[in-house]
Amino acid sequence: MSFHLPEHGISDAAMIAAIVIFATVGDILIAAAMRGIGDLDDIRACSGLGGAIGAVLGSGRFLFGVFFMALSFFSLLFALSHADLSLVAPASASLTFVTNAVAAKVFLKENVDRRRWVAALFVCAGVALMAL
């Protein structure tokens, strides 16, 4: 009796994992950059739209974040050409809610209280169920 690994499932899982990891790193870097820059409405009021754009584009963390978001985007394009949208989009989106909540608490020191955990888990489960 031969044993075959579920290659299709493993490759789907690997593609989804890549999307989730790149998106989480990108989100955390961009959120950290925006937190450091401050309220864009205030910056735009003082320095105009150009000043706000300059403040964002001048942030190294923002650029790193965009790089990881771009990796996530091309991972998504790659995955969509191999797997169904109904699997890739909900799976990566729902997992990203949880990984982002954990990473935001650890790296950004956000106040992820019980209300936000419940919200993240409800949305994670809800997005997964939307694929059924």
Added chain:
Amino acid sequence: MTFRRYLVLAVVALTAPFGDTLLSLGMKRVGPVSFDHLGTLIHAVATPDILLGIALLICFFASYLASLSWADLTYVLPATSIGNVIVALLARFCLNEQISPWRWVGILLITAGVGFVTQGPSYTEVNEACPVSGTEVSQP
């Protein structure tokens, strides 16, 4: 939170799912992309569906950045997930697509999650040095 900020969150919520859907349509037309021909991904960007999808995702990104400058990541992400519900309801009532019972449960869970998170504070004030940047966060 002002009405204008809720409007920005609404733009984040709606442009992301519509943009993703257009990307999916475009990539289905392009077909499978192999590791040997990754350049096909660059050519795929020139197709109308993917161009429009990217335009929507640019709108999403600009409003997402604005929202992250005055709200926490763990507030923005669940709050804007209501876009998935809106797209599903549009598909049900405008396109007459069938929604399974499980999908209705998903819609209820997302709506409940959005309700939970939007009842709480939107921003965590951090007084100590930002752990990622190593720089002091300015207080409003």
